[in-house]
Amino acid sequence: MYFTRPLARLIEEFQKFPGVGPKSAQRMAFHVLAQTPDSVRQLCEIILEAKEKVKHCSHCFHLSAMDPCEICTNERRDTQTICVVSEPRDLIALERTREYKGAYHVLTGLISPMEGKGPEDLSIRELIHRVGSENVIEVILAISPTVEGDATVLYLNHLLKPLPVKVTRIAFGLPVGGDLEYADDVTLSRALEGRREI
Amino acid sequence: MSTYTVTGINLSTFNLGEADKLITIFTAERGLIRAVAKGARKPGSKMAGRAEPLAVNKLQLATGRSLDIIAQAESMETFPALRQDLIRLSYALYYAELTLTFGAGLSEETAIYFDELRTALRLLAAATADPAWLCLCFELHLLDLLGYRPELTYCVVCRQPLTDARLGAFHQDWGGIICKVCLTSRDREPATAESTRFSMRAAREITPLVWKHLVLALDCEPTSAAGATSSSPKQSLIAARRIAQSYIEHRAGKHMKSLDLLAAFS
Ligand SMILES: [Zn+2]
Ligand SMILES: [Zn+2]
Numbered sequence: 001m002y003f004t005r006p007l008a009r010l011i012e013e014f015q016k017f018p019g020v021g022p023k024s025a026q027r028m029a030f031h032v033l034a035q036t037p038d039s040v041r042q043l044c045e046i047i048l049e050a051k052e053k054v055k056h057c058s059h060c061f062h063l064s065a066m067d068p069c070e071i072c073t074n075e076r077r078d079t080q081t082i083c084v085v086s087e088p089r090d091l092i093a094l095e096r097t098r099e100y101k102g103a104y105h106v107l108t109g110l111i112s113p114m115e116g117k118g119p120e121d122l123s124i125r126e127l128i129h130r131v132g133s134e135n136v137i138e139v140i141l142a143i144s145p146t147v148e149g150d151a152t153v154l155y156l157n158h159l160l161k162p163l164p165v166k167v168t169r170i171a172f173g174l175p176v177g178g179d180l181e182y183a184d185d186v187t188l189s190r191a192l193e194g195r196r197e198i
Numbered sequence: 199m200s201t202y203t204v205t206g207i208n209l210s211t212f213n214l215g216e217a218d219k220l221i222t223i224f225t226a227e228r229g230l231i232r233a234v235a236k237g238a239r240k241p242g243s244k245m246a247g248r249a250e251p252l253a254v255n256k257l258q259l260a261t262g263r264s265l266d267i268i269a270q271a272e273s274m275e276t277f278p279a280l281r282q283d284l285i286r287l288s289y290a291l292y293y294a295e296l297t298l299t300f301g302a303g304l305s306e307e308t309a310i311y312f313d314e315l316r317t318a319l320r321l322l323a324a325a326t327a328d329p330a331w332l333c334l335c336f337e338l339h340l341l342d343l344l345g346y347r348p349e350l351t352y353c354v355v356c357r358q359p360l361t362d363a364r365l366g367a368f369h370q371d372w373g374g375i376i377c378k379v380c381l382t383s384r385d386r387e388p389a390t391a392e393s394t395r396f397s398m399r400a401a402r403e404i405t406p407l408v409w410k411h412l413v414l415a416l417d418c419e420p421t422s423a424a425g426a427t428s429s430s431p432k433q434s435l436i437a438a439r440r441i442a443q444s445y446i447e448h449r450a451g452k453h454m455k456s457l458d459l460l461a462a463f464s
Binding site: 189 | 210215216241242244246247248250251252273276278281282283284287288291292294295455456457458459
């Protein structure tokens with residue numbers, strides 16, 4: 001297959017996006033070429049603007065064009081509860097439920113021993129500082145039940161335990177609509193652990 | 199499309215596309231392989247738990263154009279206890295890192311090593327012995343399988359038997375212990391051609407207690423390791439482990455990362 005050099009480069013760049021394979025990258029590149037020069041220029045400006053203006057909130061590490069971010073400055077939110085998540089996209093998923101009204105803390109990743117990613121690479125020190133200085137009553141760890149997630153939770157629990165704060169982890173169990181007999185044993189044992197009275 | 203069946207332990211995973219994972223697996227039948235677990239990152243996917251590092255599965259794989267794809271996975275063991283203790287989890291991940299690093303060199307012994315790795319993970323999960331001791335046994339056992347068994351009974355230079363009083367240092371380039379006499383006379387009189395080639399930077403002081411830990415760990419069967427040295431001082435066990443790990447890193451030509459977290463933890 002032959003693409004003229006500038007087109008090949010564009011396809012190559014699109015292919016670096018997460019979840020984009022060669023086919024999708026080609027479609028995206030042809031889509032760009034089909035646009036008017038003005039709308040392509042506008043797209044480039046939007047990308048640049050987002051890159052320049054969106055930063056980690058210095059307080060909770062969520063992504064925002066404001067610092068502190070919209071959630072940290074919202075006075076209606078309960079600041080005595082901090083929900084700890086790994087990535088901004090997890091925060092957004094929790095916000096979508098409209099169930100949670102407390103504050104957040106984004107770790108910007110998880111501890112990954114095999115990749116040499118340790119606590120110093122995350123915003124853990126800032127979290128401990130917040131818990132120690134902000135009259136926090138409960139810390140909810142909303143962290144995935146993966147090996148990296150578990151390592152991170154164990155580490156955070158070790159640091160939070162000496163502090164006068166309640167530490168909880170969100171429950172993990174059977175997916176809604178899932179069949180019990182198909183669940184693997186780790187999922188089932190966690191579902192049992194997380195059971196509650198009805 | 200042809201399929202084949204293996205029994206394997208997941209070592210590491212890498213996110214692929216929107217919802218897939220690329221897993222490196224150590225199998226009893228074929229040693230190290232890589233395979234795609236489709237949809238493994240979707241919560242509720244049957245693959246999710248089975249695609250996690252350290253999970254043991256019976257797998258049916260379909261040969262793909264570039265990567266093999268997991269057609270079916272039957273969970274055999276998942277070691278939930280390891281996921282509740284950061285120290286034991288770190289050691290287990292270190293075993294996985296060792297297997298990733300050296301697994302390709304085990305072509306003849308894959309079935310033996312597979313059983314040993316699985317047993318070693320069970321012992322870690324059972325939490326009856328000091329994990330540092332279990333790890334030292336595992337490290338020396340792996341070196342033995344790879345043909346890098348360190349020399350701990352005779353001086354690597356003069357071949358005299360080692361005794362408590364004669365211990366000098368562990369030398370990584372020489373893969374064993376140098377006696378005190380050879381260690382002090384080395385500068386005056388280079389006994390062999392090699393002795394001038396290697397600097398003493400690679401040598402570590404060794405005490406009788408550390409030496410005994412290393413010798414004991416080499417002799418121990420992974421299955422009988424439980425409680426073997428519950429009475430020995432922690433410090434010398436830690437020193438023996440440091441020597442074993444740095445010898446391994448020297449052999450691998452790279453730093454092993456999995457246990458870095460523990461240094462910050464304790
Ligand atoms: Zn904020
Ligand atoms: Zn000697």
